Amino acid sequence: MGEVKVIGSTLSLFCTRIEWALKLKGVEYEYIAEDLMNKSPILLKYNSVHKKIPVLVRNDKPIAESLVILEYIDEFWKEKYPLLPEDPSERAMARFWAKFADEKCVMGAFGACWKEGEEKDTAVESAIENFAYLEKQIEGKKYFGGEEIGYLDLALGWIPHWLNVMEQVGEMKVVDGEKLPLLNEWCHNFIQVPVISKLSTFPSHNCPLSRLG
16 A cells, blocks of 8 residues: 555644544554654655645655545545445535534634633633534434544544643633533543554643644
């Protein structure tokens, strides 16, 4: 299948999802750790447009943007462990909610960290509303993908690993276990999956969030 490389960093909540997908597919790869404060020539070569991680490189051909990479991995190595649903409508919805989570939930929680006063209260309330939408998507299911983790689970995998950091840094609470019990239970189930737990990094509350790629 050709040589596979992943250019990433443990400081980026978007990178680990790529490794999870490759591990689930049984794909061997070389991991190239990137210094986000001093971007390497290899990153600038393979992602000259955005200069961001993660980047997947196969046979010297780069794929950028984590959600795009997840779809590429699923399509190219489709013979083992499908990530996206077969039904076109379900596939479209998985893509929709993955994009929604990255644009609204990640950025909403991240932005709320640095606000103060009434502006912060408004941002936290907005973030809570966005996570409530995800709560509805998990109703009646163990994982967003059903009985096994899939594309949307990997896309949301940052929640049990990074959201707590954002909450500590921002001195706020976005996902309350009592108000969002299904999402809370999903977090517990997700981190128990062997592939997930082996690759998981639990950053400290002092992690420099501003360095995320």
